[in-house]
Amino acid sequence: MTKAARMFQFNSGFNTMNINKLLAVAGLGAFLVVTNARAEETLFAQIGGEATLKATVDTMTDIMLDDERINFTFANTDLAKFKKLLYEQLCELAGGPCKYTGRTMFEAHKKLNTNNAQFNALAEDLYIAFEKHGVPYRVQNKMMALLAPLQPEVVKKGGTGVPDPDAVPKPAPAAASK
Numbered sequence: 001m002t003k004a005a006r007m008f009q010f011n012s013g014f015n016t017m018n019i020n021k022l023l024a025v026a027g028l029g030a031f032l033v034v035t036n037a038r039a040e041e042t043l044f045a046q047i048g049g050e051a052t053l054k055a056t057v058d059t060m061t062d063i064m065l066d067d068e069r070i071n072f073t074f075a076n077t078d079l080a081k082f083k084k085l086l087y088e089q090l091c092e093l094a095g096g097p098c099k100y101t102g103r104t105m106f107e108a109h110k111k112l113n114t115n116n117a118q119f120n121a122l123a124e125d126l127y128i129a130f131e132k133h134g135v136p137y138r139v140q141n142k143m144m145a146l147l148a149p150l151q152p153e154v155v156k157k158g159g160t161g162v163p164d165p166d167a168v169p170k171p172a173p174a175a176a177s178k
């Protein structure tokens with residue numbers, strides 16, 4: 001082998017080694033950037049943002065209205081308002097750009113005499129709705145973990161599960177038109 005050829009071989013070996021090292025460092029950097037971005041992503045974003053969360057709340061409300069364990073409690077509820085408030089609440093809890101404007105959980109549920117079985121039924125309905133909208137199970141669980149601390153406000157000790165007759169007053173009948 002000529003001296004020039006030996007030098008070329010040496011140089012190209014050297015360069016390949018450096019390039020490999022560079023690629024490894026660049027790869028590690030990219031991995032760290034992606035991992036860090038994931039760590040900073042809000043739960044709201046992981047759920048899929050406004051579109052997925054709103055669709056989930058809509059679907060959950062439909063499922064809930066078919067669920068005989070809890071549907072009767074919503075007999076007189078303004079469902080459009082309920083959906084708007086539940087969306088705001090979940091969005092805010094998940095770190096999204098919302099501000100919950102409804103009542104406290106205690107205030108909203110105090111006359112419903114909610115029990116643990118009903119609380120679990122609603123959680124189950126929410127899981128099913130998340131699933132229908134393709135939200136990953138570990139993301140669903142993160143949302144549930146944020147709702148769990150609300151249980152003592154929603155559930156009444158010794159709750160019968162049957163709302164007080166005036167729990168959700170019927171809306172006033174529309175004024176008779178002339």
Ligand code: HEM
Nearest residue numbers: 070073074077085086089102103108114118119122147168
């Ligand atoms: C983690 C569990 C729950 C959450 C996050 C939640 C959330 C909410 C929110 C945001 C509202 C609207 C508040 C307002 O009107 O100012 C609401 C109202 C209501 N919730 Fe819940 N809720 C939960 C559990 C339950 C359960 C287990 C039941 C039934 C057994 C229930 C029945 C109702 C009813 C009937 C209303 C409407 C009350 C009305 O129209 O005045 N909720 N809930």
